[in-house]
Amino acid sequence: MPDSATELQNRPEEAANIRLGRVSIPGLFRDLPEAVIVADEEREIVWANNAALAMFGYTIDQLIGQSTEILYPNKDAFQEAGTAHFNKTGSATDHNYEANYLRANGKVFLGETTGGPMRGANGEVLGYFGITRDISKTRAFEELLANLYRVSSDQSLDTAQKIDEILKMGCAHFQTDSALVSWVRGETYTVLYSHSEIAEIERGSVFKIADCCCARALETNGPVACNSSQDNACGPHPCYSLFVLETYIGVPLIVDGTLFGTVNFTSSETRAPFESSDLELIKMFAAWISQQLSIEKEINGLPDLS
Template sequence: MTQRSQLEEASPASISVGEIRIPDLFRDLPDAVIIADSEQRITWVNIAFEKLFGFSREELVGQSAEQIYENPADYEKQRLGNFKTAKPEIDHNYEMRYKRKNGSGFLTHTTGGPIRDKNGAVLGLFAIIKDISKTRAVEDLLHNLYHISSSQEMEHTAKIQAILKLGCEHFQTESGLISWVRDDTYTILYSYSDLVDVPRGTSFPLGDTYCSEMLRGDGPLACHNAKNSPFATHPCYDMFLLETYIGIPLFVDGELFGTLNFTSADERHPFENGDKEMIKMFAAWIGQQLSFEKATNQLPTPSPAQD
């Protein structure tokens, strides 16, 4: 009997651990699970795999696993190396970049190994795949924030500009702004944008900004598609047509100072709770920088004549 027919005979539906069939064991796991034959032709995936990769099971079964690898060289390495030899000393826990049906790549922690018959022959392969791209992105972001804030070579304005740039990259927006809010006046102190330079001291009535809505609450406010939200009738939308906004109150030495916000004329995918937590961290780092500037009389708050 060939290896291929052995796997078909001992298909995932009939391979058992005790009285539990493998699909029953893996079906409801929160992490993606894939089972393939020894030539890496896909024979079964669980629901979490379908959700993570964007493929239906029907689109995958019988197809080569090559289509889920971001880098074809990684597929060849797995096909000809790690799983083909299936040596016991191989570490079957590793990081791997895969790609979704839409072509977007992502980083994972993968645990994989061979499926053997009673004689030790390799019938197929399995892998449990956990998306760690967001976790790694946050780790990299925190590292970069620390590097900027602790730099002895950058002056404070450059540090704030660099933090705003990081925020734009993280939140996928075009502009980042730090404002000083006094009474009903919103005045820009720092800005970063690839599109337009906003001069320091530029002022608007607070009510004409999305930040006015955010300040009425008690934390971050985010909108990814303003034209289909309550922001569609806001004066800020009429003036600037900003589709994307995420903002937070900015405190310096425990007192409300102004706002931090990131905006874009283009809509984006919905913000997640993690994004709101992340902007809190940006606000804390920037508040620390502004506190230092205040203590050394470098904080460039506008004079009343600029209101």
């Protein structure tokens, strides 16, 4: 099967000759980074650019002739979009909007769309177009920042509760089921806080750093991630005593300018490879936890793990 992301590049003459009535779809749409889909009066797809094929996960042959209903998570969403934007009269005053869309693999994502009728010289509707940008990651990041701020500023929560909430958010984002905050002194790795959907590691549990995945993060002085135990970035870890570790992402934890320990998120299941943005994001999680620990140190001194 042809690669959907490059298929139109291999069929430029077809992509350039799609017409709705007397209107030809501009060839420049083909190389836009946003997904562009053109449909006829019946909202059946007649054209899509490379970005649309990559975004929705279809080949051009799988899209052409199909109702645009396949792009929506349910029939109600399809009909709502039609009522507001993709009909001859259109109830919407603004054709820039956000909506949930459905990929071929069944996953739903949030998109920002500019779309509406394509009209001929006499104003008649020849078909419809939609230009969509995937904003799911941007929106998820904005919501994450808002939640981190909400938790850190909640005066009803103590330090342990705040860190637990932060670890819980990290597990949700990184698709992991466990998280640890460690306190490192010399060659000793001590569990300070933990969150797990499987089995908590008791506060004060002590391990040798050499037996932990976090050793790599400390050696490199930066974030380390792997999505499978076959990855060289993964190695023996204390969590192996509780469940088989497959996924790991961790980073050194700096408090008041000094190395304090590590923050890591792990799972017994493999996941899709981490992205570079995830490596930046775990540093942000560590910074928020560092802030809480700095406040705790100022008030109560170093942790009492006895």
